Amino acid sequence: MMRQRRAIALLRAALQHHPCISHTLPANPVPGIRLLSSQTGGRKENHGTRWQQTLGGIAAVSAVSLGAGCLSATAESSNKEAVFTKGDVSKHQTPEQRVWVTYKDGVYDITDFVEMHPGGSSLIMMAAGGAVDPFWQMYQQHLKDEVRTMLKPYRIGRLADYKGPERKDPAEDPWKNEPARHPALVARSNNPCNAETPGPVVAANLITSNDIFYVRNHLPVPPEPKDPARWQLSVGGEEARSTSLTLEDLKTKFKKTTVTAAVECAGNRRNEMKTVKPVRGLDWDTGAIGNANWSGVKLRDVLLHAGVDPDVCDSLDGPRHVHFLGADSDPLTGNVYAASIPIELAMASNKDVLLAYEMNGEPLSRDHGAPLRVVVPGVVGARSVKWVTQIVTSREESDSHWQQHDYKGFSPSVDWNNVDWSSAPAIQEAPVTSAITAPSANTQVEQGTTTIPVRGYAWSGGGRDIVRVDVSADGGATWQGTQLHKVPGQKPGRAWAWTLWEAEVILPTPPADSKGPQQVCLVCKATDASYNTQPDSVAGVWNLRGVVNNAWHRVGISVGN
Amino acid sequence: MMRQRRAIALLRAALQHHPCISHTLPANPVPGIRLLSSQTGGRKENHGTRWQQTLGGIAAVSAVSLGAGCLSATAESSNKEAVFTKGDVSKHQTPEQRVWVTYKDGVYDITDFVEMHPGGSSLIMMAAGGAVDPFWQMYQQHLKDEVRTMLKPYRIGRLADYKGPERKDPAEDPWKNEPARHPALVARSNNPCNAETPGPVVAANLITSNDIFYVRNHLPVPPEPKDPARWQLSVGGEEARSTSLTLEDLKTKFKKTTVTAAVECAGNRRNEMKTVKPVRGLDWDTGAIGNANWSGVKLRDVLLHAGVDPDVCDSLDGPRHVHFLGADSDPLTGNVYAASIPIELAMASNKDVLLAYEMNGEPLSRDHGAPLRVVVPGVVGARSVKWVTQIVTSREESDSHWQQHDYKGFSPSVDWNNVDWSSAPAIQEAPVTSAITAPSANTQVEQGTTTIPVRGYAWSGGGRDIVRVDVSADGGATWQGTQLHKVPGQKPGRAWAWTLWEAEVILPTPPADSKGPQQVCLVCKATDASYNTQPDSVAGVWNLRGVVNNAWHRVGISVGN
DSSP: HHHHHHHHHHHTTOOOOOTOOOOOOSSSSOEEEEEEOOOOOOOOOOOOOOOHHHHHHHOOOEEHHHHHOOOOOOOOTTTTTTEEEEHHHHTTTTTTTOEEEEEEEEEOOOOOTGGGGGTOOHHHTTTTTTSSSHHHHHSGGSHHHHHHHHHHEEEEEEETOOOOOOOOOOOGGOOOOOOOOOTTSEEEEEEEEEEEOOOOHTTSSSSOOOOSSOOOOSSSOOOOSSGGGGGGEEEEETTTTOOEEHHHHHHHHHHHEEEEEEEOOOOGGGGGGGGSSOOOSSSOOOSSEEEEEEEEEHHHHHHHHOOOOOOOGGGGSSOOOOEEEEEEEEETOOOOEEEEEEEEHOTTSSSSSEEEETTEEOOGGGGGGTTTTTEEETTTTTSHHHHHHEEEEEESSSOSSSHSSSSSSSTTOTTTOOOOOOGOOOOOOOEEEEEESOOTOOOOEEETEEEEEEEEEEEEEEEEOOOEOOOOOSSSSSBOEEEEOOOTTTOOOOOEEEEEEEEEEOOOOTTTTSSSSEEEEEEEEEETTTTOBSSSSOOOOOOOTTTOOOOEEEEEEEOOO | HHHHHHHHHTTTOOOOOOOOOOOOOOOOOOOSSOSSSSSSSSSSSSSOOHHHHHOOOOOOEEEHHOOOOOOOOOOOOOOOOOEHHHHHTTOOTTTTTTEEEETTTEEOOOOTTTGGOOHHHHHHHHHTBBSHHHHHSSSSOSSSSSHHHHHGEEEEETTTTTTOOOOOOOOGGGTTTOOOOOTTTTEEETTTEEEEOHHHHSSSSSOOOOOSSEOOOSOOOOOOOOOGGGGEEEEEETTOEEEEEEEEHHHSSOOOOEEEEEEOOOOTGGGGGGGGSSSOSSOSSSEEEEEEEEEEHHHHHHHHTOOOOTGGGGGGSSSOOOEEEEEEEETOOOOEEEEEEEEHHOOOSSSSEEEEEETEEOOOOGGTTTTEEETTTOOGGSOOOOOOOEEEEESSSSSSSSHHHBOOOOTOOOOTTTGGGGSBBBBOOOOOOOOESSSTTTTOOOOOOOOOEEEEEOOOSSOEEEEEOOOOOTTTOOOOOEEEOOOOOOOOTTOOSEOOOOOOOOEOOOOOOSSSSSSEEEEEEEEEETTTTTTTOOOOOTTTTOOOOOOOOEEEEEEOO
């Protein structure tokens, strides 16, 4: 524990954690990372990490950039392997010493993996010189074969004096107070809870009911305020007056506003990306999106109440960002979830950014941010901070892990070896997307079926309405129209809600001499009010974190036996 | 002339003209329209025009929906054809009588083409019962083989008493006052003038110089005001005070604002669409875009001056649109070019809609709208009305041809037989796009060349900045990064200017056993601030008018001999 506390003290300022990573790989696991004895790959990218450059000559190269064919033999567990003591391991806590960790009885040199850790290098460094086991118990998305597979290539030996897992004190379990969840939700990780609305249900109604609305938590759900009357939101920052507001203040001193808005996780549809190349992140299908009536007060009104200049956006040296800090904190570092949005968005009277205390007419549930959350319409869910307790204006963007080292998009050519997080802006507005929610993939329909009902959702960021959804029953060679269903009363340029769509799709006529079931590839693509249309292929928008996948959505079904 | 005048009187209210149509077809002309003796095509679309439904059983079906293989034999000129007099022809002026026209000595039954006329049915009906020749002289984009090829299938006979073309009175030539143009501009039609910036020049500088900025005119360039001091802009409409402003008023009573903004024709890159299926429109390559410093006054300020309520956008029953009417009028109908934008855009202080009197520091030239034009940043060029003389607030959108029957996008499944213009919104904001401007297509580089410089432009509508441009030298299988060049000082969310980009692109290594020149497919694609990325294929965004083509841009070059 001394070692852990020292690491915490040293790293607290910089530490950020992103527990959404599930290291999901294809069904036939491809080791994501292997240690090679020399630099590999035809052309050397000029973005090696500082440590790789310092260490010189030894580079960890991911399967992403090499292709499976390039992988050389790797060190793996064997009977002849080296044996180390805990004392040996504890001497390897810095890149200069090389970074060793243990997992169960294995000893691993992870020096070259540290900078590639999806949750950030700071967090994995907390385990340097010791066991990762207690951390994996804390961040349980690690407890899967894929993660163990990724660790394997770094194995350098065996722990001499391994005595089995240490007992946990149940009182210290940060997950012990998680709320109950609807059994229909499809879990993508348990602790933290990440669970999506099941496919057949996701677009069944224009409004998603609270109990099956997808849950995307980065950290343990914070406890409910012991005395709700004393709960406070703090507002302040640059060119703002420090102000505290109770929930009662928010409900009585400000106008109540209801906005119908979809909220979509930037990682929605990530599972399609791994068909191109491995990505790291929760294995979301199409259900990390929902549409609800959010009620609360306009963020603009609260900022004006705190003395923010209504013309702040025209100021040359005023604050440029509004930060949101949640009450959900990292059990080890104490860091809370945080994100920011541009002040133009926060202050615009027509952007409808809300501090919401109700979801579909009910007080927010614990999983959805009780007692107060941010809802930033038209923007990826990562900025709609739940359990918000602090709002801060600033000239700088949030420096949180989720703003600076995650939720950014890159070219398909960028991998974990050459990623420069500062080179891409934090994702705010979402691109146009759509998905088929029925029929499900691999549905079999009877021989002789000529048409089938197909339905789904479509949505675009920035309040850009969906003007059209096209569907295809031949993989995109020809297209058919769909009927759109919209939430009534949305204002021009403020189409925050999703659009549902359906069509009775005409299936292609099977060739006269065909035998066996006919394979049909259903496809949908949406066009929004700016005439942006979804890209055709996942490969073109593939990115190492698997975010904002908005390629045409494809569902394969078969007709006949 | 009596007949023409009668037609004008009857149709004036509805008449609109769109002379941008060049009926461009592939190099091997495919007749766009053929008259068939019965309805054809597997599945009948439910959108037949009113006349087709009235006439029943006889449908004109375009090659687009049928494919060349479905075309049946068509009536064409032969020695045995019927002979008609001008008197016979004059009895066919309505759909009930069937609509006949003559072109030179040919007689044509165009009843089934009328509704498919890209310039609108009203205009072609002016020639009903008589010769199209004088109209084609007026709208000279018809004077090309493709248009004659389209007419051919409708031929039903020969004119008995044809005496050759009538003499034109040069004094009546509406094109006699066109301004001189830079010889480097690449003409896509002469009268009206439509000419683009040549490829190698288009992205050579962040600011496009006035003389090579693309020209997109729908009608003859209006004469310069005889007495510039007496020129007036009229402002009025619903919930606005009727107001007249001289140019001096605009320059002295309002704050002068300069905005750097790209203006792009919605038809830019149309020429790629015809590789999928024929489209109708000017055959623009990548040069119907330019970027300039526009100076003038904010439309918002002028509307406020005319008494428009600053909170008009929140009004439940106030005006919803702002119309712009140009001084450029149709020589026959007198109709002027007109378009409208949503009032939210017009009134937003951060949308920077300008009434511009200067372009790059010089008074507007005649081709670019002298003395005053609208510049709607982030929106397709069709709404940036040149030679603007009237601004009108209204609850209704402009009913002009260019707002209601053109500059709209449809699914690839929609063709001229089933298009329902009212089913799609008028294009306003443009989608994200980019193009390679160097090297040119078919460039040959020396054997052994391993890298080549590639450059171009990228732009997105709505003020969404370009965050990345990727290039590929293998048709999009792998991608390389580019360096972006931006106009400095653009405000957040108001990136109206284009972004130029360049890269030294690594060419693929030719196979060891390759012979002859190596074919290389260069590709570019851009991503904007909403993480919208260009679609992969032109086929997916193909639409019958060939607008907003923003697919990946591809340029084929070869290495070696």
